[in-house]
Amino acid sequence: MRRLMLGNEAIARGAYEAGVTVACAYPGTPSTEIMEYMAKYEDIYSEWSPNEKVSLEVAIGASLGGARALCAMKHVGLNVAADPLFTISYTGINGGLVIVVADDPGMHSSQNEQDSRYYARFSKVPMLEPSDSNECTAYVKKAFEISESFDTPVLVRLTTRIAHSQSIVGLHEKSNYTLKNYDKNLSKYVMIPSNARVRRVEVEKKMDRLYTYADTVDINTLQWGSKDIGIITSGVSYQYAKEAFPDASFLKLGMVHPLPEKTIQEFAAQVQTLYVIEELEPFIEDQIKKMGIPVQGKNLLPIIGELNVQILKEKISEEPPTPTLTLSESIPVRPPVLCPGCPHRAVYFILKKLALHVSGDIGCYSLGALPPMEAMDTCICMGASVSAVLGMEKAQGPDFAKKSVAVVGESTFIHSGITGLIDIVYNKGNSTILILDNSTTGMTGHQDNPTTGFTIKGEPTKQIDLIALCKAVGVDRVQVVDPFDLPELERIICEETSASEPSVIIAQRPCVLLKGIALNPPLYVNEEKCKNCGACLKLGCPAMESLGTHVKINEAVCRGCGLCIPTCKFNALEKVGEANETV
Amino acid sequence: MKPYNILIVGVGGQGILLASRVIGTAALKENYDVKVSEVHGMAQRGGSVVTHVKLAQKVYSPLIEKGEADLIISFEQLEAFRWAPYLRKEGTLIVNTQKINPMPVIIGNAQYPKEIIPKLKDHFSHVHDIDAFGISKQIGNTKAVNTVLLGVSAHFIDLQKESWYSTLQEVIPPAHLDMNIKAFESGYNHISTI
Numbered sequence A: 001m002r003r004l005m006l007g008n009e010a011i012a013r014g015a016y017e018a019g020v021t022v023a024c025a026y027p028g029t030p031s032t033e034i035m036e037y038m039a040k041y042e043d044i045y046s047e048w049s050p051n052e053k054v055s056l057e058v059a060i061g062a063s064l065g066g067a068r069a070l071c072a073m074k075h076v077g078l079n080v081a082a083d084p085l086f087t088i089s090y091t092g093i094n095g096g097l098v099i100v101v102a103d104d105p106g107m108h109s110s111q112n113e114q115d116s117r118y119y120a121r122f123s124k125v126p127m128l129e130p131s132d133s134n135e136c137t138a139y140v141k142k143a144f145e146i147s148e149s150f151d152t153p154v155l156v157r158l159t160t161r162i163a164h165s166q167s168i169v170g171l172h173e174k175s176n177y178t179l180k181n182y183d184k185n186l187s188k189y190v191m192i193p194s195n196a197r198v199r200r201v202e203v204e205k206k207m208d209r210l211y212t213y214a215d216t217v218d219i220n221t222l223q224w225g226s227k228d229i230g231i232i233t234s235g236v237s238y239q240y241a242k243e244a245f246p247d248a249s250f251l252k253l254g255m256v257h258p259l260p261e262k263t264i265q266e267f268a269a270q271v272q273t274l275y276v277i278e279e280l281e282p283f284i285e286d287q288i289k290k291m292g293i294p295v296q297g298k299n300l301l302p303i304i305g306e307l308n309v310q311i312l313k314e315k316i317s318e319e320p321p322t323p324t325l326t327l328s329e330s331i332p333v334r335p336p337v338l339c340p341g342c343p344h345r346a347v348y349f350i351l352k353k354l355a356l357h358v359s360g361d362i363g364c365y366s367l368g369a370l371p372p373m374e375a376m377d378t379c380i381c382m383g384a385s386v387s388a389v390l391g392m393e394k395a396q397g398p399d400f401a402k403k404s405v406a407v408v409g410e411s412t413f414i415h416s417g418i419t420g421l422i423d424i425v426y427n428k429g430n431s432t433i434l435i436l437d438n439s440t441t442g443m444t445g446h447q448d449n450p451t452t453g454f455t456i457k458g459e460p461t462k463q464i465d466l467i468a469l470c471k472a473v474g475v476d477r478v479q480v481v482d483p484f485d486l487p488e489l490e491r492i493i494c495e496e497t498s499a500s501e502p503s504v505i506i507a508q509r510p511c512v513l514l515k516g517i518a519l520n521p522p523l524y525v526n527e528e529k530c531k532n533c534g535a536c537l538k539l540g541c542p543a544m545e546s547l548g549t550h551v552k553i554n555e556a557v558c559r560g561c562g563l564c565i566p567t568c569k570f571n572a573l574e575k576v577g578e579a580n581e582t583v
Numbered sequence B: 001m002k003p004y005n006i007l008i009v010g011v012g013g014q015g016i017l018l019a020s021r022v023i024g025t026a027a028l029k030e031n032y033d034v035k036v037s038e039v040h041g042m043a044q045r046g047g048s049v050v051t052h053v054k055l056a057q058k059v060y061s062p063l064i065e066k067g068e069a070d071l072i073i074s075f076e077q078l079e080a081f082r083w084a085p086y087l088r089k090e091g092t093l094i095v096n097t098q099k100i101n102p103m104p105v106i107i108g109n110a111q112y113p114k115e116i117i118p119k120l121k122d123h124f125s126h127v128h129d130i131d132a133f134g135i136s137k138q139i140g141n142t143k144a145v146n147t148v149l150l151g152v153s154a155h156f157i158d159l160q161k162e163s164w165y166s167t168l169q170e171v172i173p174p175a176h177l178d179m180n181i182k183a184f185e186s187g188y189n190h191i192s193t194i
């Protein structure tokens, strides 16, 4: 059987075929769909964990408990999970353990462009890198074999174009993995210094064995063509290089750490000019140079962003680009926007009106930093809004706190905002935290989380009570508001920012894209009443535009949320007939 | 088996992913090698999105380079303009006449280009403009824009009728199937004269 599959779906398929029984992730583009597909396999326990550290630790527990376990995350997620990673490399595993990490060259949906391959070297863990969906399935299975034969976790690295491209996968039977026994083994699993020092030596032995293995493993392949050009490459870069230079000789690396040093030496000796074609950092290139082999790479190719066939042709063979249509006219960019009907828009409308300092965070609500709102001042990493607003107060003083808030989505708050809130209470801050609770992990495509009351399998579960949680950590002032009630939202924000103690405002309204949310007919503008004053346009709603004489609503875009109605002094925004047609 | 490159472009949230999956799955039935490169994440929130669909005996890179698309299906006028440099000179451009203003236009920092379709027709000889939103509204579901456009594109992608229909049956939930078949056929019949 052959099927067209997204790289992420193929990873899940590989895990299924490998007999995985425990799988965990925290969502993050471009890795999210791995766990969404994983959860469709009925007999595989799958979870959305509260964050990546927890997720990896659950997977580690499952591995020590004898199961084959898989954990998936985006590149920055591995920063969060780095702590357990570096030590599980020492202890080794029981059941196979595979960690899938998805990098985002070009930063399509990320705050940085870090190259996760360095984590493999840094933590002394082998890393495989598939170059299409079929390899995603095959390499996950291979990774489990390696994990168990070398007693190590194995990293599988994807990039956006592998994770989010569909290609053909050949399906195989599920293997008969049987749960291993759980054996108490303190010297192996208790990493107190005396044991860790012993395991530290084992780590180097493991790496030595893996270096030898790299020269024999069948996922590092030689493809002989013309010996004028030899190319060492992996992942999606292989696909670009193969299309750009079909006649060249290739050493395609399926395993990017450790490198097959002997094979590289032999390959290099046989080709006239050796190139390393890799996206982002000169990870492979630097190691080859260290081996004393002359090689072309980042002297020609960019270190920033994605590669493609055209870049390779231009930079390596100096082929001129195909002549194409060049537009003389400038084309307006189309940045992402808060959706029509988005509850976050109401919050930013008021924050902007009150001209507050806004310590920001990551989620759909990050879009509040873009024009016309420009009402979010910072965005560093998940959870940073809550901790940084305290830092700002400690730097600028308590009066500054009265003009500041932190905004954080409910999923982000659970991920790593709660610890910051504890810091505020413990260290006597006065900060005001706005939890934007839209009942879903929106930015990554609507996943459940501990506040939604459902598991990844859609089963009802205990729903975290955000009010009780904030009160329990010592925040006495907690208020809940529907952000679409603009006057009330404004009143509460003013009240809480002026209080000389920590407070939390939970702005609660579900994301408009959630299933079952009432979709109203589009509004329209009464042209006789509209004075084109522009007040409604301040909402930055993508459904509105000014025609010069009056405002117009695009019926294909408007969701009839009605947020704009109270912004018009002239009552020019009107509803058609009766609302509330559920879809 | 001639290589065929299709770029599907539009605005995040317009249902582009479904269209590319239908084409990819239908092509698989006819033993093409297929790669479909999608956009998930931030751009799906109303940003400019592009999906690459490549069909050939053997496909390597999942991405189509500038000047190498045989067909562009655009869900929106401005996006057709933006991605037009990807079209081969003799390629086909299907453009939904719907307009969605990007934020810089809404807030007055930029102008929505005028006369996009005539300008595209000046450059390319195979441009088909179609009011897919209007057609899907007539059918009674404004969400069917993507299937209307698929119907139009079926004229230009060398796949059997059965492959299209059986794929629609697989990919679309039963409750929406009839409506989508109707949308597909309305799109197809819209340019039956060529």
Ligand SMILES: Cc1ncc(C[n+]2csc(CCOP(=O)(O)OP(=O)(O)O)c2C)c(N)n1
Pocket (backbone or CB within 6 Å): A026, A027, A028, A029, A052, A074, A076, A077, A080, A111, A362, A363, A364, A365, A382, A408, A409, A410, A411, A412, A413, A436, A438, A440, A441, A442, A443, A444
């Ligand atoms: C460490 C880390 N993990 C995952 C992500 C990907 N990510 C960005 S925002 C977000 C969650 C957004 O959900 P929420 O906070 O509820 O806000 P919403 O998008 O719903 O407004 C995730 C998972 C990330 N940027 N960093």
